[in-house]
Amino acid sequence: MRNAAAGRRRPRRGAEHNPLVWCAVAVVMVFSLVPLYWLINTSLKTGPDLSKASLTPPNPTFENYQAVLSDGDFLQALGNSLIVAATTTILALAVASFAAYPLARLKMRGKFLILSIVLSVTTFPGIAIAAPMFSLWNDLGLYNTLVGLIIPYLTFTLPLSIYTLVSFFKEIPVELEEAAYIDGTSPFQAYYKVILPLAAPGIATVGILAFIFAWNEFLLAATLTYGPEARTVPVAIAFFTGASEYEQPLGTISAASVIISIPLILLVLIFQKKIVSGLTAGAVKG
Incomplete structure (x- = not known):
């Protein structure tokens, strides 16, 4: 019983x-x-x-969205942000994957030192390099250009991208590459035909993080640009003005913030499964 x-x-x-x-x-x-x-x-x-702290708008209207979307400077800033963020993400993925793969696979001395030096770049606060970079970019003719934003953004996104991909590449079995070599593939063919497809979750995670950083960054964008031709969305929103001198444009700022949040939300929803897989890779052994 x-x-x-x-x-x-x-x-x-x-x-x-x-x-x-x-x-x-x-x-x-x-x-x-x-x-x-x-x-x-x-x-x-x-x-x-x-000025009313109500849970629902008493008289809901889309006037703020219409005002934002009819602003030519904001639309240009939106396009600038898209170009800068997309270019930074693509370059970060390309450079980080080529740098992370040998660090994860090759037996070489000083790998830990190299990773430490790479990660040390992230310890420098942006405010510490903004003024020197402003002077340097002004001398080189990169001030108030999209290229002048892409270069520092790429510098700040690469360390975390390389470190994340190194950890992810280490979790891919070496036997898969060896089997590809037996089938007659070259090391580069094994890399982009075998390793990269398996590393898709990690690459998606790194891409989203790089895109979010470049899309939301404000300090360098405000320091290295002065006109609407190179201004990104966060800086453009900071230049919003109200109908009068003493009016705060809370409505238009909120509408613009909702608009620029939509691309990030869509990216996360589209790649959410790969992002979760990339963030949890290596968390469980065995």
Whole structure:
């Protein structure tokens, strides 16, 4: 009887059935989504409604969005940000993958030192190099150009990109490359036909992080540009003005913030599975 009762015992409930886990998930979701909701709420208000802290807009309107989308400087800044962020991401992925692969595969001395030197670049605060870079870029003719933004953005995104891809490449079995060599492929063919497809989650993660940094960066963009021809979206939003001298353009700023958040949200939704796989790669052994 005891054996029969033991055999009929219900299996222990997993974490997905634990109410405390779902409560924690709900708290995290609320904490993450409330700022976005409040931003959308503010973007739908105009005039006196902006000073009212209401949970819903009393008189919802799309006037702020129409004003932002009819602003030629903002649209140009949107295009500049897209060019700078996309170029930075593509170059970061290309350079980081070529640099990370030998660091992960080749047996060489000083790999830890090389990675340490690469990561040390991220310890320099942007404010410490903004003034010297302004002077240097002005002498080289790169001031107020898109190239003048892409170069420092690439410098700041490469260290983390290389470090992340090195960790990811190490998790790919070496036997797969050896099997490719037996089939007659060259090292480069094995790299882009075997290794890169398997490293897609890590590459997607690095690409998203690089794109987000280049898309949201403000300090260098404000220091190295002065006109709308090279100004990016974060700086363009900072130049928004109200209808009068003393009016804060909260509605248009909120509308512009919602608009520039859409590309990032779409990217994360499209590549969410690969991002999760890339972030959790190597977390479980065996």
